[in-house]
Amino acid sequence: MAKTRAKPTVVLGMLGTTLDTGQGPQRWTKWRPTVALCQQEDLVVSRLELLHAPRASALAATLVDDIRQVSPETEVRLTPLDIANPWDLEETYGALLDYARAYPFNPEEEDYLVHITTGTHIVQICMFLLVESRLIPGRLVQVSPKGREPSAAGTHALIDLDLSRYDTLAARFRKEQREGLSFLKAGIDTRNAGFNQLIERIEQVATRSRAPLLLMGPTGAGKSQLARRVYELKKTRRGVSGPFVDLNCATLRGDSAMSTLFGHVKGAFTGAVQDRPGLLRQANGGVLFLDEIGELGADEQAMLLRALEDKRFLPVGSDKEVESDFQLIAGTNRDLHEEVEKGRFREDLLARINLWTFQLPALRERPEDIPPNLLYELDRASEVVGARVTFSKEAQARFLDFATAPEARWTGNFRDLNAAVLRMATLAPGGRITREVVDEELHRLRAQWRPRGGPDKRGPPDRVAEVLGEDLASELDRFDRVQLADVLDACQGARSLSEAGRVLFSRSRAKKTSVNDADRLKKYLARFGLTWADVGGRATPPRDGLEKKESTQGK
Template identity: 35%
Template sequence: MITTDSDLCRSASVLVVDDESGMRSFLQKALQKHFGLVEVAGSVEIAEELRKRCHFDLLIVDVKLPGRSGIEWHEALQDPNRHSDVIFMTAYAELDTAIQALRAGAADFILKPFRLEQMMNAVKRVLQRRLLARENFLLRREVTRYIAADTPMLGDSSVIKRLEAVIQRVAPTPSPVLIEGESGTGKELVARSLHNQSGRDGAFVAINCGAIAPDLLEAELFGHTKGAFTGADRAREGLFSYAAGGTLFLDEIGEMPLAMQAKLLRALEQKSIRPVGSEREVPTNVRILAATNRTLSEEVQQQQFREDLYFRLNVLTLTLPPLRERSEDIPQLAHFFSRRLSEDLGLPAVPFSHEDLRVMQAHHWPGNIRELKNFIERCILLGHLPLDELQPRDTANAQGGGYPSCWPLEEVEKRHILRVLDACEGNKSAAARQLGIARKTLDRKLSGWQEGRDDMTGTE
């Protein structure tokens, strides 16, 4: 019987087209055990009506049909907007027929009569090719982006142990999980851990909702047809499709525009999506994980986030602690980053003394684990520990952020803003939220400092 990935099968849809009622019934009963949707039709005309209402991942079509033959079903075989794999069946072992079928775009060709095992093996091969194409797309996508979650969950603190226990318990379930925490606390790492322990066969697909232009986010998630918008020179599947049978991680969900939130809610409730420019619904089988460095309950009260979507996502919320609240984990994290980064950079690791680690544990770490990693990388590049960059939390509270008391307030503000911006890896929206100021205010200050530097450069 079919042995391909079970979650992929359950999310796939099949249409069988054959004028023999016995063959239709036989294949429908066999395929329904493995696929989420199996429809049958006795002619191309009936099949095309079904295809207009629903997208099918796989078409199993008899060549000889009343009226138009299967090979003449041009609407399905040449549809540029919604591709379906096709397996042709025929009782006539003619070379010309086989050539015509392959030219028409057949993924496989089976002679009647056949054993069920033959058909299932053909289906398996087709689905595996489809899965491989999706995995290749995801691999190319991952290679072009920095994966911050390339770090195992480290730490022996009680809060991390409790977090690991919850992850282990909820990972195998299909329930959505909302992950909250400050920037740099490892939210994507937790999402990947949930996926890795879920047992799901499909891929882990991550998207930063704040990094995609609002007018392109829908197409990125749901896919689009050819010509759906300017620049859409070909049809493309969305990330919901590439995550079939797996996990879709919606990072920075709080940045999603309200209009898109409504469309996402509908997709989650209907368990189907509609590609941009298409009138067809495509069934989905995806586990949703979402993350934010905002407090979504407050965003709901301020009408910045849809209440119904919040309740849909908030089945379980995992709140990640900032690094300053788990300082006992810093030595383990520092040693790990030192080993990993020294290998990546081809430079010797910098040793840490007990006193060095105590200084690191006393630092506030506003950028959390991400800031610690950047600091360790800087240590390796410099060949020593710039501990003067790190200020104890008590000193920070006493001196307004860990800066010398002789500094003017304007300089303290500037250094603090630049440090937070660096901890947020240049993400101005995240830095503005952490600083408690408007994004426009941050832009204005940065612009003023840049103009000041330009003026100084011009006078020298």
């Protein structure tokens, strides 16, 4: 079998006007990257395409002679490349791109390397981009001196962007991204696909943009905590250098609102005994989080819009503008579009802060995320009470069955969950949350979520809970609960067990598959520990002896 002939290696590189310099015999005592490239024992350079500035022609000619001495087999081709400013990215990339497009590459016959040890950093970046985009069909090569031997050839390294080195970099990037996502979720292993996708998008925007973010969602959905974590992530990635400043706009009252946000000068109003910088100036270089931004008054909205657009505003009582460059994160539980229609929120301000809007879901919309959040809240509660608190297996299952059921309203979202866990942790005997502690908390939550007002606001009565009690009713599957509720309604309107049975099993009677309706109903009620006396409706005297007998049998 014939041996495959190795393809010749062609190197493209830029002459280094600093590193490659040297005159007279002394130049051989200096390490020069372009000459060293042609001295590598295990790298035979068949042809060197040496790009150089026109003014460096003499230096290029010297290199050609020196390379001929150390590597006679290497052909050197000089190409003047007129770049007025080699530190200008656009000009440099344009010149190198034109060269690459015009070069007669033939990958089937030649292997190509791009030397990135020499040239300005801009040149090196452009070379990398041309190889990475495959406009130059080759690999990168770099050389480095060996120890303290300036005259030695040193070593070289190949960087193939299609091989494992690039995969390793990509893996590191993905790892960093995963760490960012985990950080935004406070390390909680959330399972809701929609929420995880939302956090992934927030991570992308937070690390790449300083534009305003608008976090929408119900009270207690975690807007404040997420805003702070966005700031901390940005600071870790060096996206901001200033502080995190937060304010709930619902706490602003009257004339102090403008001063709180924009500051004032001494003497601006009665009681202004000294200058006050205001929160916008305090947030300079950092992040300003305005929760419940829909509560801002019209004047504050106008001033905030100016500050966002121009980075300048007037403190109260001042005729001199001040500057502040901050990123705004706004939070709201209102529909700001609806507020605009009602004339309560400025349309131009909404347009300014609505570039990146994220809707945080309510806790009840993420039942699969309640178990990991329960453990997170338990760790936080343990820190508060100063001792490690755990659930018994039965107690944890009991709480989660309730917490993920449709009846769990979680009107306060994570605030409700946090408070519930903290109460249970406080009451846990010996640091162990028992079923009794959980049952007490479930009773408290049901009472807390029970609608207030008249019967018309409460809706129809819950017959299952009335008959079985709330604790037993909460343990039923939804299917069984709906079925039992219908049976109880039928019993409530019947005068006897037999009459209720005839109503419930009328289809079976028509098909004559069963005639003992009273017995069927009695056995069904017994499954829940109930008798006719517990659920019977209209108490009227029996019309005849037969019905009296049936009623007695039902008992």
